[in-house]
Amino acid sequence: MLYRKVQQKSKEERKLDMQFIIWIIVIALIVYLFSVMWPLFIFLAIALAVWKAYEFYYYRSSAFMEIKQSINNYINDCNELNSHIENLKHTGLLSARTDYGDASYQDSSKWNFQRKHLKDQKYAPNVHNCSRTVCDNARKKPFEYVCKYFGIKATEETLSTFENALNNIEAAEEGKRHLQAEKDKILDSITADIPTLIKKFSKKKLERNLGFEQIDMSTAYFPKYIFKYVSSGGNASTHCDVVMDVDNLNRFVLFLSEKIKFNKSIAGQRALMTSKLRQHIKERDAFTCKQCGASIQQEPNLLLEIDHIVPVSKGGLTTEDNLQTLCWRCNRSKGAKI
Structure with missing residues (x-):
């Protein structure tokens, strides 16, 4: 037992020593590069300061304010559409799983197990912690397992809920494409009046100063059902994600309709x-x-x-x-x- 502790301690010490050596090498390399290339660093710092000053004064110039005013109504329309799209995204996840309450759990094991996957284990309405067999089978028959383990019953009410989710999500996905196209069209209409340097190196800042709200093009809002297996030791983990994107929602609506007695x-x-x-x-x-x-x-x-x-x-x-x-x-x- 003592030998194991000494051996474990020596490994940790060697790891710390190696990290210390790496940091020393990195710091020495930075100091060397700065001593050799300091004129270049100074030049780059001056160039950056000049560029920032140019940006600052351009976005407050009367020429830029005139451009912004001329397209203000179009920008407001785009931002309203962006807000509408964000509202369409708020489609709630349908899950009828039982709420079993909260509890605290401590691992009092004397052994130094890693248990890395246990630390990341999540308990949420869209996560089902299960056996490895269930996780593997969910990959083969995702819709059946989503209904079984998330309490989704094949009823007309459930079908309407998922149809509404599909309608909203598809409209949101179409809306994002239309919004980006309209935004590009507006920017193209003023491209001749914008300095080349601003168009090339300050595109995102130009959009923000014109008043465009950021468009979220991600699909993270798609409803997702997760089957997750974590071994008792916490060192093995698999998961099966059933993402309800436009294609899967279309198929799930048909799946439910075939099971419903209208x-x-x-x-x-x-x-x-x-x-x-x-x-x-x-x-x-x-x-x-x-x-x-x-x-x-x-x-x-x-x-x-x-x-x-x-x-x-x-x-x-x-x-x-x-x-x-x-x-x-x-x-x-x-x-x-x-």
């Missing part, structure tokens, strides 16, 4: 709010908003959304005669009124 009054009438139906409704309405008349012919980057004329919350069904095409402005206005 009411006779609804059978034969109800459609499934899939990407295919959304596209069909837009084509039927000639890619034109049924409320204000705006169309993609007038605004190529216009975001069009599919709306229930009678909301589902008030008994409306997903049928073609209860669906219409609205531009994002009209749909946002209608949603606020409801």
